[in-house]
Amino acid sequence: MTTTPYHHGNLRTALVEAAVETVRERGPEGLALREVARRVGVSHNAAYRHFADRDALVDAVAERAMVELVGAVHRRLDTVDEADPVARARRRLVAIGAGYVEFALAEPGLFRLLFTAYPDAPDAEGAGEDPYGMLNVALDELVDVGYLSPKDRPGAEVTCWSVVHGFAVLNVEGPLRGLEPSDRAAALTSLLLSVDRGLGASGTWPELAPRGAPK
CATH class of the missing domain: 1.10.357.10 (Tetracycline Repressor, domain 2)
Structure with missing residues (x-):
């Protein structure tokens, strides 16, 4: 597993990239906002600013x-x-x-x-x-x-x-x-x-x- 670095202003993109990699490794069942936030290195609250819930993240992926x-x-x-x-x-x-x-x-x-x-x-x-x-x-x-x-x-x-x-x-x-x-x-x-x-x-x-x- 690798983390996805991000620069200021493109956190949403980094979260989507991390979500894609999570699905590739674990399948759709393994996709969770907290896990994606951890991979990127931000708090789950930061992730929720871009995705209201898991369904929104699934749509993006x-x-x-x-x-x-x-x-x-x-x-x-x-x-x-x-x-x-x-x-x-x-x-x-x-x-x-x-x-x-x-x-x-x-x-x-x-x-x-x-x-x-x-x-x-x-x-x-x-x-x-x-x-x-x-x-x-x-x-x-x-x-x-x-x-x-x-x-x-x-x-x-x-x-x-x-x-x-x-x-x-x-x-x-x-x-x-x-x-x-x-x-x-x-x-x-x-x-x-x-x-x-x-x-x-x-x-x-x-x-x-x-x-x-x-x-």
Whole structure:
């Protein structure tokens, strides 16, 4: 464990940094204002001047976690370079799923905290800068290029999210957490290709396998 030094005027930032490290080490259950204040080297009363309660601190850490999750997805999306619009749309959907799982495996504590901070289902019409919104945009693109039938679009975001999130949870804290990296990558590839085939009318497309599957 390390303390987080701070300079006058940025105590809130230091507290958030310490909270992030606490979640990484101990999971969401280990996050407490007193512990975070101790790590930074201030009184808990000083911490309460910036965060009214633990829930406020959880929200701040969740915001940081969401930024990192979105970044992981964008890094995957940046690898998509297909010129064909159908191939590009399909690849983008796969990239979003791969990026989501990659973040979950790299940051299990922050991944779990996100669903502590945001227990309610997101807006199904959302298209914002979050993985669920990005998923909705990707599915709309599949409709636009003619791969996904408009009649099959309603509810597709829930299906895709459930499949990928379930895979992530099984590998982070479930019975698949002991898989060898190569086996996990193969399982993820199979899962994402199954989702792709289920959405479209065409046959198999092995080249759609995610590049650099998470370890």
